[in-house]
Amino acid sequence: MKTALGNRRGFGVALRLLLWGTLVLQPILALAAGPVDTGQPAALFYRANQFYQKGAYREAIASYRRVLSLGFESGNLYYNLGNASFKTGRKGWAILYYEKARHLLPGDSDLRANLNYASAGIPEGDRGRGFRDWLTHLAPLHWLLIVTSGCFFLLAGLSCAAILRPEQFWAKTSPFRSRWVGAAILVGMLVLAGAAISGLTLVERNRTWAIALEQCEARFEPSPGGTVYYRLPEGARLEILSTRSGWTLIRRGDGRQGWVPRGEVARI
Incomplete structure (x- = not known):
């Protein structure tokens, strides 16, 4: 679990200086203002970490997601979300958050180990974990x-x-x-x-990649009555080609395409 929220992507030098100034003044302001506002991203992140340490993983996920809803994202935040999701047995969500964290923390060895562990044994889940994948995530x-x-x-x-x-x-x-x-x-x-x-x-x-959040069926046509082409395991890594009327056209690593309901896959 990462204990630091990290900066929001795109923050400038001036804003970082302002944040550091806020951290210096925080103890003084806290004494004057009273209890900490749990609606602030840093406070929510700290609270989520406390839930995680106590084993209240669903509450931790809710708090981490609330931080995201406030417009903040960081590699540490996605990493912790992945850990908490994996603890609750939601492997698809865990892999999704690990993949999101990997774009922000390309060289993190703990993240890479957790992602490989969560993806192990999933057909299409460990696609690209070789040299090409390592090369394209070598650095930002x-x-x-x-x-x-x-x-x-x-x-x-x-x-x-x-x-x-x-x-x-x-x-x-x-x-x-x-x-x-x-x-x-x-x-x-x-x-x-x-x-x-x-x-x-x-x-x-x-390229637009996605993760299958749960086990689902890919069909020849974007319709509930369409013929099933193949089945996707939870956590499979796929490429999104297009969307249409609540359906997503995806492509597996072997090149096979199919339509799945939009809510059953999530973009990385």
């Missing part, structure tokens, strides 16, 4: 772009230096020649690798 996309851009400008600087001072970099007797060639090759490889990983991550993130 903006950090990949920053590192790749930095390597590109470094390579550009090395190239400019070699053009402007050819006698130092191209002469056979120059001590800088081998170092420059080695550095240029290394940085060039980093640029190519960064661009490839960033592109793959962007493509993967732009």
Whole structure:
């Protein structure tokens, strides 16, 4: 269980400074204001953690979801929701929240272990848990772009230096020649690798994934009377293709498509 709520996505530096100032003044304000307002996100998160520690998992889920309803989200919040859902036997919801947390905490080993444990044995549930999945969740996309851009400008600087001072970099007797060639090759490889990983991550993130919240049936047509094509286990990971009149067209990892009621799957 994570004990810190974390910042809302997109908060700026000024707002973070304001939050820190609020934390410093909180003890003084608490003495003047009396009891803590349990309608505040941080207070709700703390209360939910207390419910979880006492084994009141359903009450913890309700409090965590109330934090979400106030417009706040964080990796820690989704992680705790996943743990509480798993404790109540709601494996589909647990996997959904773990997947949401993974986008915000891509390198968290505890999260990865819990997600793998919850998904174990589920057909389509462990799809993509290999190298490709690890690669596309190696780091947040903006950090990949920053590192790749930095390597590109470094390579550009090395190239400019070699053009402007050819006698130092191209002469056979120059001590800088081998170092420059080695550095240029290394940085060039980093640029190519960064661009490839960033592109793959962007493509993967732009696909709409979902989790089957419970065991359900995929049909050939978007109708309760449609012929059943296949059955989905709880927690299966699927791709959403389109929606129509309360139905969702999904695709399994093996490429088979089918229609399921919209409420039986949830977007990651």
